Amino acid sequence: MKKTIRVVGLLLVGVFSLSWLTGCGLNSAKETKNREGEIKIGCVLPLTNSNLGPKAAQAVQLAVEEINQTGGINGKKIKLYLEDDRVDAATSLQATKKLVELNGVELIIGGTDAASMVVGPYAAEKKVLLVVPMSTSPRITGQKWREYVFRTCPSDALQGKLMAQLAIDEGYKKVALMVLDNVYGVSYGEVIKEALAGKAEVLAFIKYDPKSMDYRTELTRLKNLNPEAIIQIGHGPESEVIYQQADELGLDNIRWIVGECAAVPALLANPKVAAFMQKTAVGTRATAPDTKMRDDFISAYTKRFKTPPLIYSDKAYDALKILALAIEKAKDDDPQKIKQALREVGQNYEGVSGIISFDQSNDCVNSFYEVWRVVKEAQEYKFERVKLVSVKQGKIIGK
């Protein structure tokens, strides 16, 4: 008994002294907000568990390098703080808190969908400016905290209609939805379901677990419902497993209309999945018209990172560039003033991802999408554009 008490006592002393030590460490490591000669910008994006995230982070890095090489903003260099959110809301919040409370960062690029819902309110509370390049959920529109959260990518309220239109145009009367169970997948799926109402019957709305990696029974259920098309919205990594298992279960003889995260080379690197997609899949993804500016970005990116950019890399690049422009205009580090400036520069801003205009709720209203499919040319699978679709002020204009 005595011994136990001694051990517990020692442990307690240990824990307390440790927390005291780290507490001191934290205090001394805490940085001031404004440092002479530099502007702090944080970037919280998925560097793991994601195909698109690492590329977006690299695009931000490229934009920072370009600005710093040409003298910075108002004579100040940008200092970039890069954090990994692992496509996880809690990790994202933790990383953002670290940037704000420890590094004294007040301007942040970041946020996937689940993360934005958590980081957004925190940013508003701390009056920290957040520019989101790849969080497309319609649910983010109109939130109270959006005053401090701008997004350079369009809401899936637009892309969802386009996805539904694909099914309607191909004449399907019975479709089933299979969406990733998070803010992105579910709200995207709801838009599609709404757009299909009265035009096609939705046989099922399955919300799946991205971590499970065993989708046989979900797919069995879809197979038994006998839909003419399956609309699937997910992230890239688990979609690969879904297509593989769908192929094995014999779901390769119906149409799959799939989300943009599947339109990445990583999926075509798997020959089974590539063949499945070539046979069954059509989808949409955000893009932009070809301009010289865009071409320059793509070649600069490819030169710098030895690999081409992916969807939303351009939006991330523009997020940093438009933020930099706002800082320049505000002539100040104060997020309040930069926020005002951002509203002004964010009208018909010409970026590498097209024209960016923020509406009243700080959403980007214009965008271009493309409908894609997978083709096989000379033994190589690749994505091919079927058509380009422009969205202006919330209306789809086919091209």
Place this chain on the structure above:
Amino acid sequence: MVDLSQVFLNSLVTGSLYLLAGTGLTLTYGLSRFPNFAYAEFITLGGFIGYVLVEQKNVPFLLAFLVAFIVAGLIGALAYGLIFQPLTKRKASLIHLMVASIGLGYFLRYSIGEIWGWSALSFTVSWPLYDVNTVRITGLWLWLIFTAIILGLALHACLIGTKVGKAIRGIATNPELALVSGVNVERVIFFTWFIGAGLAAAAGIFRGADARLTPMLGWDILLPIFAASVLGGIGNFYGLIIAAYILGLAENFGVVFLTAVGLSTEYRMAIAFLVLIMVLIIKPQGLGKK
């Protein structure tokens, strides 16, 4: 509405993976008396060794399977010899052993991440497809179920009929008695760690080929594997056989239920755990023990 025979088969596939992966965990627990969290990384390691051999060195699947079994087995035995045996000799408590295994797990997981990277890798092997009435089955699933059945039979024969099997049972029931009866306890424990990690590796290859490979592969399925072991009465192989398939059924029929009522299939694990809790309330010692 739903083709139940296909769901049964899906359950059989899920259950077989849990059985294969859970066997090593439950056997080593029976002897070493602590839950080895690094077991997750033995699974992952097997997947990666299999991947390198099959995809990069063009080794036949079966041979890759054996090599992965042996390499992971040796690493398992080494882990015991270098970490857990010395700790046990120094009278380390359950907590110490558990924390050490978590540490080893981290070390292995991040080493795997450093060596093979954090992006997912995929097996490109194509498996033949078979249709039995309305049920679809692939060569890989057949292999998995077959391996699990063979494992069950072989291990049963070993535990009942061989000297080492009797020693394993003896040590699990009463280590002191086994020791005074002249059983070389240490050697038997080493052997069990070898077999345990080898079986983990086998499960890892199946999981990797069925889905995809990441350094998190083992960690992501460790929870249901622990659940199966606990449900079977941890340390008890026969209980595990029943428990693995009960969890497989609960998960897959759970998905049928969840999709029918429009809930997220993320709750499949919750349904499996609900079954676990109910069984443990009725039979706290697990299914396998009397």
